[in-house]
Amino acid sequence: VPATQDVEEFARALRAVGEPIFGMDATQISMGRLLNHLFEVTERFGMETRTELILLQRTMVVVEGVARSLDPRINIWQVAKPVVEGYIRDSIGPLAVLNDLKNTLAVVARFGPRLPGIVEQALMKQATAGGAPEKKSKRPLIFGALLAIIGAGLGAAIALNL
Numbered sequence: 001v002p003a004t005q006d007v008e009e010f011a012r013a014l015r016a017v018g019e020p021i022f023g024m025d026a027t028q029i030s031m032g033r034l035l036n037h038l039f040e041v042t043e044r045f046g047m048e049t050r051t052e053l054i055l056l057q058r059t060m061v062v063v064e065g066v067a068r069s070l071d072p073r074i075n076i077w078q079v080a081k082p083v084v085e086g087y088i089r090d091s092i093g094p095l096a097v098l099n100d101l102k103n104t105l106a107v108v109a110r111f112g113p114r115l116p117g118i119v120e121q122a123l124m125k126q127a128t129a130g131g132a133p134e135k136k137s138k139r140p141l142i143f144g145a146l147l148a149i150i151g152a153g154l155g156a157a158i159a160l161n162l
Contacts, residue, residue: 005045013041027068031076032061 001010017037035057067074
């Protein structure tokens with residue numbers, strides 16, 4: 001929720017969407033309508049809706065329509081649960097984060113010993129573009145960042161081997 005919006009009011013708006021359908025049978029709930037209400041709330045509170053969520057809404061409306069034409073009692077939540085769990089596990093779960101870290105470290109490793117110099121040049125260029133040139137050395141900052149990256153990589157490697 002953006003800092004300019006009231007979190008309590010946002011929570012009340014979400015409750016207003018969720019409470020009417022709480023405990024209802026799946027045949028009485030329209031996923032398309034539910035997602036539409038949620039998008040309206042996010043828009044009202046100035047939150048940006050990600051493109052993949054809009055595409056998800058469109059897909060859910062179609063899937064729900066087809067599924068209900070085949071079986072009016074289908075529970076779309078139960079049907080979608082394994083897919084959603086798999087997406088979460090593969091995209092944002094702990095192993096996905098470690099995999100992203102491994103890929104980042106592979107890219108950083110390609111620069112090898114040139115990385116501190118490249119980072120230092122970029123910092124110097126940024127400092128001189130904004131006004132007076134920076135007189136303090138950036139080496140401690142670069143060294144600290146490099147140590148943090150190496151430490152994170154070693155931690156990930158140890159975690160993957162356990």
